[in-house]
Amino acid sequence: MISESLAVWIVLGIAFLVTALRSYPAFRAIITAPSSDRKNRLGARLSSLGAGWFGHKRLLKKRYSGVLHSVVVISFIVLLSSIIESFGSGLFPGFSLRKIGGETWIALLQEISAVTMILAISFAFYQRFFLKPERFKRSNSADAYVVYFLILLIVTSMMLEQSFKLLASGHSTYWRPFSSITSDVMAQIGVSIQAASTAEQIFYWVHLLVILTFLVFLPGSKHRHMFLAIPNIFWRSLEPKGKLATPNNSGVQPGAKQWEGFDWKQRLDLLSCTECGRCQEVCPAFSASLPLSPKSLIMSLRDDMLGKSNSADGSSEAVISPDILWSCTTCNACVEVCPVHIEQMPKIVDLRRGLVEKGTVEPMLQKALGNLQQKGNSFGKSSKMRPRWTRALDFDIKDARKEPVDYLWFVGDFASYDPRAQIITQNVARILHSAGVDFGIMFDGEQSAGNDVRRVGEEGLFETLAAENIAALEECSFNRIITTDPHSLNTLRNEYPMFGFSAEVFHYSTVLAELLEKGVIKASLNDESLPKTATYHDPCYLGRYNNEFEAPRDIIKASGFTLLDMPRCRENSFCCGAGGGRIWMDDSAMVERPSENRIREALAVNDELCFVVSCPKDLVMFKAAVQSLGVEEKVFVKDISELIR
Amino acid sequence: MKILVYAETNSGSLTEQSFSTIAAALEISNGTGDDSSVEVLVCAADTANIAASISGIDSVICLQHPNLTPYTSDAHALAICHAISEITPDLVLFTYSSAGIDQAPFLSAKTSMPLISACVELSVDGDTIKATAQLYGGKLVAEVEADLPAIASIVPGSMAGKVMESGSNAPEIKTLQVPTSLDKNRTVFVSASEPDTSTVNIAAAERILCVGRGIGSADAIDDMKALADALGAELASSRPVIDAGWLPKERQIGKSGNTVKPKVYISLGVSGAPEHIEGMAGAELIIAINEDPAAPIFQVAHYGATVDLFDFAEAMSEKLAE
Numbered sequence: 021m022i023s024e025s026l027a028v029w030i031v032l033g034i035a036f037l038v039t040a041l042r043s044y045p046a047f048r049a050i051i052t053a054p055s056s057d058r059k060n061r062l063g064a065r066l067s068s069l070g071a072g073w074f075g076h077k078r079l080l081k082k083r084y085s086g087v088l089h090s091v092v093v094i095s096f097i098v099l100l101s102s103i104i105e106s107f108g109s110g111l112f113p114g115f116s117l118r119k120i121g122g123e124t125w126i127a128l129l130q131e132i133s134a135v136t137m138i139l140a141i142s143f144a145f146y147q148r149f150f151l152k153p154e155r156f157k158r159s160n161s162a163d164a165y166v167v168y169f170l171i172l173l174i175v176t177s178m179m180l181e182q183s184f185k186l187l188a189s190g191h192s193t194y195w196r197p198f199s200s201i202t203s204d205v206m207a208q209i210g211v212s213i214q215a216a217s218t219a220e221q222i223f224y225w226v227h228l229l230v231i232l233t234f235l236v237f238l239p240g241s242k243h244r245h246m247f248l249a250i251p252n253i254f255w256r257s258l259e260p261k262g263k264l265a266t267p268n269n270s271g272v273q274p275g276a277k278q279w280e281g282f283d284w285k286q287r288l289d290l291l292s293c294t295e296c297g298r299c300q301e302v303c304p305a306f307s308a309s310l311p312l313s314p315k316s317l318i319m320s321l322r323d324d325m326l327g328k329s330n331s332a333d334g335s336s337e338a339v340i341s342p343d344i345l346w347s348c349t350t351c352n353a354c355v356e357v358c359p360v361h362i363e364q365m366p367k368i369v370d371l372r373r374g375l376v377e378k379g380t381v382e383p384m385l386q387k388a389l390g391n392l393q394q395k396g397n398s399f400g401k402s403s404k405m406r407p408r409w410t411r412a413l414d415f416d417i418k419d420a421r422k423e424p425v426d427y428l429w430f431v432g433d434f435a436s437y438d439p440r441a442q443i444i445t446q447n448v449a450r451i452l453h454s455a456g457v458d459f460g461i462m463f464d465g466e467q468s469a470g471n472d473v474r475r476v477g478e479e480g481l482f483e484t485l486a487a488e489n490i491a492a493l494e495e496c497s498f499n500r501i502i503t504t505d506p507h508s509l510n511t512l513r514n515e516y517p518m519f520g521f522s523a524e525v526f527h528y529s530t531v532l533a534e535l536l537e538k539g540v541i542k543a544s545l546n547d548e549s550l551p552k553t554a555t556y557h558d559p560c561y562l563g564r565y566n567n568e569f570e571a572p573r574d575i576i577k578a579s580g581f582t583l584l585d586m587p588r589c590r591e592n593s594f595c596c597g598a599g600g601g602r603i604w605m606d607d608s609a610m611v612e613r614p615s616e617n618r619i620r621e622a623l624a625v626n627d628e629l630c631f632v633v634s635c636p637k638d639l640v641m642f643k644a645a646v647q648s649l650g651v652e653e654k655v656f657v658k659d660i661s662e663l664i665r
Numbered sequence: 666m667k668i669l670v671y672a673e674t675n676s677g678s679l680t681e682q683s684f685s686t687i688a689a690a691l692e693i694s695n696g697t698g699d700d701s702s703v704e705v706l707v708c709a710a711d712t713a714n715i716a717a718s719i720s721g722i723d724s725v726i727c728l729q730h731p732n733l734t735p736y737t738s739d740a741h742a743l744a745i746c747h748a749i750s751e752i753t754p755d756l757v758l759f760t761y762s763s764a765g766i767d768q769a770p771f772l773s774a775k776t777s778m779p780l781i782s783a784c785v786e787l788s789v790d791g792d793t794i795k796a797t798a799q800l801y802g803g804k805l806v807a808e809v810e811a812d813l814p815a816i817a818s819i820v821p822g823s824m825a826g827k828v829m830e831s832g833s834n835a836p837e838i839k840t841l842q843v844p845t846s847l848d849k850n851r852t853v854f855v856s857a858s859e860p861d862t863s864t865v866n867i868a869a870a871e872r873i874l875c876v877g878r879g880i881g882s883a884d885a886i887d888d889m890k891a892l893a894d895a896l897g898a899e900l901a902s903s904r905p906v907i908d909a910g911w912l913p914k915e916r917q918i919g920k921s922g923n924t925v926k927p928k929v930y931i932s933l934g935v936s937g938a939p940e941h942i943e944g945m946a947g948a949e950l951i952i953a954i955n956e957d958p959a960a961p962i963f964q965v966a967h968y969g970a971t972v973d974l975f976d977f978a979e980a981m982s983e984k985l986a987e
Contacts, residue, residue, distance in 0.1 A: 384921070439939055439961055606921050608914060644938065647878060648908040 028110035028228065035232035042239035045326045046291050053284035054268055058255040065254050072253040078298075078359040084147065085296070091140040095133035102130050102178055106228055127195040131182075134175045135198060141168050155297025158316050160242065163295075167243050173230045181223035187216035245294045249360045252292040255285050256361035261352060262514035262565040264366055267373050267479050278338050278371055279325045286370075289362040290322040299354035299364055302588075304595040305347040309611035312347035314354040314364035321367070345372050346382045349614070350475045350600030351560040356591055369600075372477030388604035389478055396467030396485065398604060399437045403464040406431075409442040410461075415453055418460030420496040425460035427452070427531070428498035430489075430512060432505035433468045434636040440643060441636035444659040448504055448528055451664050455540045457531075459502065465492040471511035471561070476601035483519075486511075490521045500524040502531055506562035506635045507599070513566065527562055529634045529660050533571035536578055536664075543579035544665050550656055551628040554581035557618065557642070558593035559635040572634045572660050579663040581632075584625050586618075594618050596641040603637055615645035619655055627654060634660040666701045666789065666813070668694055669726070669754035671745060672719070673764050674709050674734070679718055682821040686760040687722065689787070689824040693756070697789045704752065705836075708744040710734035716838050724837040726752060730847045736764060737852040742771050747844045749776060756794065759818040769818045779811040785823035789813070864915050865899060872898035873927045875918055875945070878905040879934015879955065879974055886911050889933070892978050895985040901925070903941045919944035933974040937962025 071077045076093075080086035105122060108115035116122055145168050147153065148161060182199040186192055187207055192200035206216070238244050245252075259265075268281055279287065299314035300306050306313045317340055324339045345368055354364040375381065381389065391400035410417050420428045429452075435445045452459050470485035493501075501523050503509040513525040535541045545552065554576050562568050569590050576583045588594040597607070597614035607613060619642065622631050631646075633639050642657045670690045672683045687705055694701045702723040707715050711734070712727035719725050726748055732740045745768055749757065757772065759765035761783045773780035781787075783799040785806065796809050796817060867873060874893040880886070886900075893900040900916060907917045918925055920940035930948035935941060937953070937960055945951070946965050953966035954977045963969045970977065 608921055644904070644940075647936075647938075648905045650878065650905070650909070 025111060025113055028107070031229070031232060032107070032111070035236055038236050039239060042236065046239065046244070049279075049287050049291070049325050050284050053282065053287050056255075056283035056285040057265075058257075058285050061258055064258055065256075068256075069250065069254055072256075072361065073250055076359075078357060081357070082298070084143075088140050088143050088147075091136050092144075095137040095140065098129045098133035099137065099175070099178070101126050103231055106178075106224065106231075110224075110228065123193070124195050127193075128197075130178075131196050131198050134179050137175050138172065141171055144168060153297070153301075155301040155315075156295075157297070158300070158313060158319075159295035159297055160319075163241050163243070166237065167234075167241065170230060170234045170237065174227060174234065177223050177227040177230060181220055181227055184216045184220035184223060187211060188213055188220050242293060242295045245292050245360060248288065248292040249294075252288050253361050255288065257363060257366075260514045261355075262510040262561065263518075264369055264474060264515070266518070267370065277324060278340055278374070279321045281370065281374070282321075282367070286363070286367060287325065289367070290318055290325055292360045293318045293322060293362060294360060295319065296359065298357040298359065299362075302353040302357055302592070302594075304349050304351055304353070304597055304614035304617075307612070307617055308597065308607075308614050310347035310609060311341070311344045312368075314368075317344065317368070318362060318364060340371060342375055342380050342382070343609075345375060346385070346605060347602075348372075348600050349560075349595045349597055349602045350472075351595035352564055353560075353592070353595065356564055369475055369477055372475075373479055374477070376477040376479075382605045384606050385476060385601055385604050388601070389473070389476070389481065392468055392473055392485070393481055396488070397433045397437060398468060399433065401437055403467070406436045406466060407461065407463040409436060409445050410449070412442075412446050413449055413453075417449060417453075418458075420460035420462055420498055421465055421492070423460065424497035426458035426499050427460075427502045427526075428493070428496055428500070429459050429461045430469065430501050430503045430505075430508050430525075431461055431466060432503060432508040432636065434640065435504045436466075438636065438640055440640055444636060444639060444661055445504060447659070448661045451532065451541060451661060455535050457535070460496075460498070462492055462496065465495075467492075469505075469508035469511050471507040471515075472599065472601045472603075474511065474515070475599070476604075486516060486519055490516060490519055493521065493523070498523075500526060502526050502528055504528045504636060506559045506566070507637070510561045510565050527566075527568055527571070527634070529562070529571040529575065530568055532661065532664060533574045536575060542665050543575050543663050545580040545663070546665055550630055550658075551626070552580070552582060553584060553626045553628070554630040554632050554658075555584050555586050555622050555625055556589070556632045556634075557586075557596070557622075557638060558590055559633070559638055560593065560595050560599055562634060563593050564591050572632065575660055575663055576632055581630065581663075584629070586621050586625055588621065594621070596638050598637040598641045603641070613645060613648070615641040616649055618642070619645045619649055619651065622655060623651065629654075630656045630658050632658050632660055632663070666697060666755040667752070668701065668703045668756045668758060669749070669752060670703065670705045670758045671760075671765070671768065672705050672707050672715075673736075673760060673762065674707065674715055677709075677711070677714060679707075679715055680760075680762075682760045682762055685821050685824075686758055686819050687719070689819050690758050691721065692824060693758075693787055693789060701789075704754070706745070706748050708733045708741055708748075712840075716836075720835060722836050724839055727838060727840045728843060729840065730843045732847050732850045735854045735857060737850060737854060738767050738771075739852050740847060740850050741768060742775075743844060743847055745772055746775055748841060751841055753814075755813045755815075756789070757814075757816045759816070761818040761820045765818045769816055773816050778814050778816050780816040780818075781809050781811055782818050784817050784819050787817055787819065787824065867899045867901045867916055867918070868923045868925050870899035870901075870925070871927050872896055872929045873901050873918070873925060873931070873945075873948070874898045875901045875903065875930060875932045875935055876906060876912075877903045877932065877935030877955075878909075879936075880906070880911075881934075883909070883911040885975075888978065892982055892985075895982060896931070898929070898931070903935045903938070932962055932966075933978060935962055936960045937965070 076086055076090050079089050105117050117126060148164060179199055182196055183202040186199055186203040192203060268283060297315050303314055320339045348368045350365055352365050388398040391398050396403055418425050434441045467485050467488055470482040474482035501512060509525055509527050536543055556572055556576055573583060595614055631642060633642060639659055646652055646655050646657055668690045670687050673680045690703045694703050704724045704726055705719055705722055706726045708728045709715055710731045712729045716725040716727055728744045728748055733744060759769045769780055781796045781798050784796040785799060786797040788795050792813050793810050794815050798807050798809050800807050874896055876889050890900050901918045902912045902916055904917060904919055906912050907914055920943045922944060924944045926947040929950045930945055931952045933954050942965055951966045953962040953969040954974050955962055956971055956973060958971045
């Protein structure tokens, strides 16, 4: 008969071997991946692990799940000691944690953790089975239930082993309060010492085998995030949020699978997904019933990468179809909420680049890109028409190409060409003029900044637009740039530096708030017929991407409004639906446009209110939404500059 | 001289457009003298019934092969080239249709015969043909000459309004040997889908009555439909009306709907968002009714009135009834 120690060695060896075999597809995906630029700034990476992983910063934004998860993690760490004890004593007869308190304070912690773990798993089960949060739709719940079951089994077998051990040894201890109670109960119902000793041995093995089953199960489960969350958070992007990575062209080879161009960090992202669905919950495309769910996107790419996709014939057919990819507004809400820092949106842009390369472009988008290519703006209008809005002014705007200015105003496409936005543009010009700000524009020398061109995946056109704008900007003499459009702001500030251009770039709300503070301009609620309550919509590319939340709110408050924020505000703001090139595409597949969803949210805050925006695209989107919903008498869409007198 | 007409078939019979091209061939033939003949080429899986439906010409050339129905570019190109080499016509006529636009240039390139596309008039003068042909979708017309043998494609209905006299003399039916190359077809027919005739095509309408959110509610739609019928116009709308579900999406004008260029466009209660104007600014005559004098629709309208749209609709219905 083989000794117990040898048996443990054999079982452990088999379990490790099977686990290794099951991990191979994931391992191969990582080691065969193109390289990534994430090996820098180790200090910054280490220090942020504290909040990101140990602090559960993002998880705790959902109280129920966050607390649950924290309890599970802490309990797990404590119970690791029990695993060490079990395997240590099995593999090396005589091994024990007793010397460092294995039977005293460690035992107590184990007892407490076992109970908290059981409670936490029960609550998790209750949430998943009875509360059924929307975000779990499309997740693999069976996988989760298996894990709950295995964890319960591990913990209960451990407790029973301890109880029988106490019974067999004939004494209870305060260090193991719960096991002592069970052992007392068993003693009273007449379990013999002999039987207890056998049962202890049986549950030792049950405990051991279930742990190994769990280990073997992990590589095929979303619970591999136990191991991958830490490296994935550690190697997350430290670049500005508004700076997309330059394309990695290896993915566009004919016949290549969509994930094949992903570098190892992008692939690690896929493997780390916990299917928690936070990204799906905040996604404007998903809420509009477009075919995109960031969670499903990551899961599909992951399953394809691990050879588990539905196209079992191994064909190179795309698992993510073009209509899914065109649904994204690049609002970045998914990236912002992901507890393990998966970058969903940059992957979508990467795959869009592949579509553009192949010429598979949404028809209306194709027209807009054609216009941008030929005319430098999405409207297809002549560049001579770009400064046409200035004609309505009773003063001249400086031509920044001919004389030096303090602020160079990069006006942007919508602000220049859209008749609704032009009114705001003229308003901003009048404010800056009357405040004595020294500013100028580039007239027909300006072209689309290209922020959204880049985000639809047209990298080449973006580079052309950027190069031409930079050439024009370099001819001008100015101290800083001001924009009305947050999208232009984003690319000028975060992406133009890639081409060697750098300047301080300000959003007009920041500049106006400064002028207001200095007393140069005044804010007032000048139209008595307007409601006295206002809410503010944070544009994605101003707030979430570029952290300007306060300036617009300062202006609103200074103008006498009662400011009520919507539930989704600041970095959790809900996209209007225009970003990432969506404004150029067909929206007829949407069940509820994000802009309309947002107006309904505002109406829930107050029956009647001003809906203040600070982005020309928002103005256009929300005015249309208010009209579509027929709530013109209740919601008044106002640009932040309309509050300045 | 010998004129060969390539006949197009659909669901086992000759297309109406092909009949008009055969009529054009007869007219050209009549203009040349007695010694000219008109032959019609039928390429199909089953040619007998089709050949029997053609009369008033000299002969029908039949090329029968399973791969010729349904139509695919490469099978028909092979068949046509084969027939041309057998028959050596002086003039080959195609219909200026999808199939004609597909085949004529290919044949021209293959045989080095000159091609005149989109002819609205054509006559033969000795060894040359003289044609009036459309350019830029008919925006320009050109007088063109080419030496025979030549190829021409005829704009359907542009020549010879007369249909063929039927029953006069049954044509001789010749069957050509089929080239073996037809057995292998590179193009594979998958499926055909017919356009849904129950839907409207407001892009083709000459007159459009377009209603906006200003009509207030779905209840007004029936009155507006009646007015549109009285005007002989299609009823269309701007996006908010579609969003409200008062009219189907196919009646939407604008960036995300249809782009229209009717002769007359009348709008009632449409403010004229840029996305809407993008879809209708090309209309020849734009008449806008909106109570708000600042409505952007007036920037593109030729005529406008700032009156209540229902008053206007009522007055107009009365006038039309008179």
